[in-house]
Amino acid sequence: MTPITKLVLLIAVAVLVFWLVTRLRNSTRRDRVSFRPVEDLPQDVQQSIDHALAHDKKVTAIKLYRQATKAPLDAAKAAIDVREWKRG
Incomplete structure (x- = not known):
């Protein structure tokens, strides 16, 4: 060769x-990011997240979600974004 x-x-x-x-x-x-919907969490966690979102504290809502699920940041943000969208 x-x-x-x-x-x-x-x-x-x-x-x-x-x-x-x-x-x-x-x-x-x-x-794609997979996450557990906020609706599947215990009622007290849902209420805490909704309270944080109602007071424009999205970062707090993400922290609460992560504490409850041990999810990574991108999954927690996606779940909270969906929850916020569903709430209107």
């Missing part, structure tokens, strides 16, 4: 590996 052929083959393999890795990353990336 000539050096040029080896170089072309090496570049082709590198491009293929790069494409496969990129494809794998994109297929395993989670763009």
Whole structure:
């Protein structure tokens, strides 16, 4: 095999590996956030969250949700956003 052929083959393999890795990353990336709805939490926690939202204390509502569920920040924010949207 000539050096040029080896170089072309090496570049082709590198491009293929790069494409496969990129494809794998994109297929395993989670763009969706799953969370437990506030409606599924105990009544006292729901009331505390609703009270915080009624007084424009969204950060407090997120903290209350996280304490009750041990959820990550993005899931807690999504749950509180949905609760706020449902409340109108």
